[in-house]
Amino acid sequence: MSEIMKINGKTVSEEKTPFLIGVSGGTASGKSTVCKRIMEKLGQVNMDDTQRQVVCISQDSFYRELNSSEIAKAEKGQFNFDHPAAFNEKLMQKTLLEILAGRKCEIPTYDYRNHALRPDDTVTIYPADVVLFEGILVFYFPEILDLFHMKLFVDTDSDTRLARRVTRDINERGRDLDQVLHQYINFVKPAFEEFCSPTKKFADVIIPRGADNTVAIDLIVQHIREFLNNRLKSDSEKISPHISITRTNSNETHFKRHH
Numbered sequence: 001m002s003e004i005m006k007i008n009g010k011t012v013s014e015e016k017t018p019f020l021i022g023v024s025g026g027t028a029s030g031k032s033t034v035c036k037r038i039m040e041k042l043g044q045v046n047m048d049d050t051q052r053q054v055v056c057i058s059q060d061s062f063y064r065e066l067n068s069s070e071i072a073k074a075e076k077g078q079f080n081f082d083h084p085a086a087f088n089e090k091l092m093q094k095t096l097l098e099i100l101a102g103r104k105c106e107i108p109t110y111d112y113r114n115h116a117l118r119p120d121d122t123v124t125i126y127p128a129d130v131v132l133f134e135g136i137l138v139f140y141f142p143e144i145l146d147l148f149h150m151k152l153f154v155d156t157d158s159d160t161r162l163a164r165r166v167t168r169d170i171n172e173r174g175r176d177l178d179q180v181l182h183q184y185i186n187f188v189k190p191a192f193e194e195f196c197s198p199t200k201k202f203a204d205v206i207i208p209r210g211a212d213n214t215v216a217i218d219l220i221v222q223h224i225r226e227f228l229n230n231r232l233k234s235d236s237e238k239i240s241p242h243i244s245i246t247r248t249n250s251n252e253t254h255f256k257r258h259h
């Protein structure tokens, strides 16, 4: 018999509810890189999307649409993308609730060069056992904070973050140096101090030095493996035809979910 539980007033089957992990931290702290390392260590990278047990979603997919005057500001580095009001909180919450209810959903990808969502370029998020949700303000909104089963904060020195951000924004996001520095000094840094940094207190695990901290990442991976093994055990006890297991060596277990 599957347990029935309530998530924000909605009834869902606990059996299907993924383990939702929030990953926060300042810009360029290494949130995506930490998530990538976790996925790699769990053997979840080179596989078909429908087979994944662990998926990663970025909060950037939930930036709200800008009007033309906001886009003009953004192009000059004068729009505050680090303020909570830059996000579509309701859509973020609705999507996470769909995910927690074990439903497939579509999320848009974000185009940093044009400061806009790509509505025609959505990613399908198939039901998974573990979902990583990463972004600068994933712990800011109380109703979203409540949804996480585990909260990680990537704590990287701010000079290191600025250095990485300058390189990344120029090389990958089509910005020039003046624009990056103007935006950083006027919006990114003050908003980090006002909105992101205070949410560190909600974290269960703080990861100093981000992806360089292999000890912390290994501990988190171990915790996720235990969750997956327990779920697998209870699934196989019910002789589920939907999951197959392959053990490749003593440390790695590959799970396949058949939809």
Ligand SMILES: Nc1ncnc2c1ncn2[C@@H]1O[C@H](COP(=O)(O)OP(=O)(O)O)[C@@H](O)[C@H]1O
Pocket: 025, 026, 027, 028, 029, 030, 031, 032, 033, 034, 164, 165, 168, 209, 210, 211, 212
């Ligand atoms: N430990 C690290 N050492 C060197 N470069 C890193 C490290 N972690 C991240 N980076 C680089 O810094 C930039 C930002 O990292 P990313 O993981 O995208 O941060 P975030 O998701 O927090 O914005 C990327 O270009 C990435 O390759």
Ligand SMILES: O=c1ccn([C@@H]2O[C@H](COP(=O)(O)O)[C@@H](O)[C@H]2O)c(=O)[nH]1
Pocket: 026, 027, 028, 031, 060, 063, 074, 081, 082, 111, 112, 114, 115, 116, 135, 136, 188
């Ligand atoms: O159009 C945009 C949207 C966002 N940003 C900046 O991105 C970071 C958040 O992404 P990280 O990967 O966590 O760095 C945020 O600080 C915004 O300032 C942007 O510049 N333009």
